[in-house]
Amino acid sequence: MAVKNADGTMLAQVIAPQDLQLSPDQQALIAPEGLSQCVRALMQNWRQGTVACKGRSDVAFSNKKPWKQKGTGRARAGSPRSPLWRKGGVTFGPQPRVRTLTVPKTLRRGVCNTLLWNYLNNEKVMSLNWVAQEAAPKTAHAFNALKQAGLADKKVLLFVTNYDAATHASFNNISNVKMLLFDQANAYHLASGDYWVFLNKDMDAFKEMVSAWI
Template structure:
């Protein structure tokens, strides 16, 4: 089992926590992580892009000129895609880009990222965040005490409004909770800062999976 220090918000070591190798010590699967990240980015796409086909642009009722004898190219409608202000041929239309992957792949990706964070010392476990009120300056000091990276993802057990509000104005800092944490957010942040309760909950969920 891997051991990791549980820190206080002032940066001091409070205790040691043992992490299960089945979740935090596996050989990372780059393929599963890549597949899940691509899926999440695809699911974020709105798919609202739309162009007008020749059936939807205005005009075009009458044939512009007779078929033969004018010396010009034959044409049947001013809505022809070749013409200026004509319809768009094979243009994008609204569509749903979302899809899903097997649960085993998603769980493997989650374990892979967590294991990689532990191996590279990018997982910081905090005893708790005791914010009585939203304080951006206090959160900034906490991140400095924890020696967080340039970007950080803060994970709490449940939604904590004071933590969210305290970090909302800090560039590169994102907050979430165990029920909403995902692979893409963990990958794109240099540091993963999680409360002890959140780490134990993630371990419990991924072990049962």
């Protein structure tokens, strides 16, 4: 794992612990089927499930028969609530429902562990020695740090703490940066970035996050 200064110079190289390595059997079990299973579960559980429309029992009409059955010359009609009528109910329309998919905790941890090892093995985890301007956070200041680190045109997943408002404000308007809280890491976002980046001052938070996967 590379530790870089704000001007792009290398400060240190951190070697990943052996605990992150998985056996071939474990890797075959987890990827790629395990990753796709976790992503499907996340995307399904993020859905609100509030879509709805009115059926014939919900629309605002009386139960009176529009006209008598015979003798008018018109087609017979029993209710203005019919889906054939204007403002009638919808046939087989969607209704609110909750669909929940669950994934075993062991599989989730294994997927995150595999992703971490792949990013470390490909040297795509970076610790940036950069501090936001607390008084007046500047997007240009943050973008310059990414540019010096060679990440200006890369999809960056930036791990941040919940209380670091200055860092949030600095990186919020950079289109290729996705900020993710340490305690909200998930397979969908972990697999979406080209690089994982966190600040040097958040090293302990990063260690705490990955320790839950090992």
